[in-house]
């Protein structure tokens with residue numbers, strides 16, 4: 001008797017719950033809700049922030065999911081149409097497990113967190129996710145989208161499997177093959193696709209029959225050209241650049257000085273300011289820059305100084321796994337012509353530092369050869385010419401001989417330094433020409449590109 005009653009009660013409850021669930025999942029819809037999802041630090045995903053802003057402009061209520069970390073752009077933070085939702089971070093204890101177990105634990109955790117978020121909030125008409133990571137993002141989002149009748153759009157920044165191949169240092173590793181199989185099989189089930197370069201668009205089409213539209217990245221508005229006075233003010237405030245003689249330090253630093261008329265100018269014989277921002281990961285070989293600077297130092301030492309080369313101050317910024325290894329190496333260096341500093345820069349100081357530089361160096365080597373380094377986009381926003389590692393599609397960004405120069409190894413990089421800096425007094429002619437070229441050819445018209453190509457995917 002009692003089991004029978006329980007059965008009836010159970011069936012009634014379930015048959016009530018299911019329609020309610022379905023109602024909440026599929027039909028409780030408010031107009032024009034879109035989700036933007038990053039399985040990473042929201043503040044450090046400028047591209048997804050631009051997508052969120054473009055969607056807000058199109059009239060969507062945007063729910064922006066991602067891990068907490070650095071502060072996102074104020075336009076995103078204070079926009080009433082964009083709601084930030086922080087995902088529960090992966091527990092630290094997972095890192096203590098053996099690496100394969102830790103990976104599995106992380107994937108399960110992230111799947112649950114993501115799935116809960118995707119089904120808990122107001123029903124979206126569109127879900128935009130960033131790839132990589134493909135595991136678990138694509139599959140979990142796909143299931144949630146099918147359950148809720150939403151359209152899934154993937155923004156391809158790179159291939160997850162190629163990053164994994166680089167991390168495991170073995171492209172034939174079984175895990176890499178599984179990853180690749182999964183990324184392709186599940187990836188092509190999404191409704192639409194966008195990507196970061198034309199090279200990636202072609203690759204997606206040729207190998208995976210995925211039709212995507214390209215949206216090139218743009219520099220954030222905070223990356224801009226600075227006036228001499230702005231440079232001077234920053235140099236004055238920055239400790240490592242203080243003038244060595246305290247009596248003149250209120251108007252001088254190692255790069256600039258105040259003029260009587262209230263403007264600032266470069267000091268005669270000042271060093272060149274080279275800036276490199278690195279993630280200190282294996283796909284950015286810092287040794288290349290180190291060796292190039294070492295060769296420059298050797299060539300410009302007094303015994304062989306017929307070249308008249310300026311001194312160099314090289315600022316290297318960024319956080320990453322290999323940083324402590326290299327800072328130790330750098331601290332042991334004792335060169336005369338070349339100084340390397342590795343300051344920590346706040347989110348406001350970094351663009352100013354780029355704006356003050358003479359030349360940028362980019363060591364990024366794309367794992368797939370299909371993505372472009374965002375830091376070069378930002379450098380161009382400051383009209384800072386760059387020397388960048390040569391790889392397959394870097395030409396989509398760097399116009400050789402105009403906005404920058406490409407190199408394969410430390411030898412070529414050192415040669416570039418010599419060519420660009422020979423005869424440098426307070427400025428370098430070639431760098432100035434490049435700077436003017438960048439002013440006349442601004443890159444990344446995000447808004448019109450987005451309206452032309454991406455807008456229709458969200459109708």
Ligand SMILES: *[C@@H]1O[C@H](CO)[C@@H](O)[C@H](O)[C@H]1NC(C)=O
Pocket residue numbers: 053054056057075078079080081
């Ligand atoms: C949010 O940002 C978009 C894009 O910049 C803008 O068009 C919109 O007016 C902003 N909305 C609010 C409420 O601030």
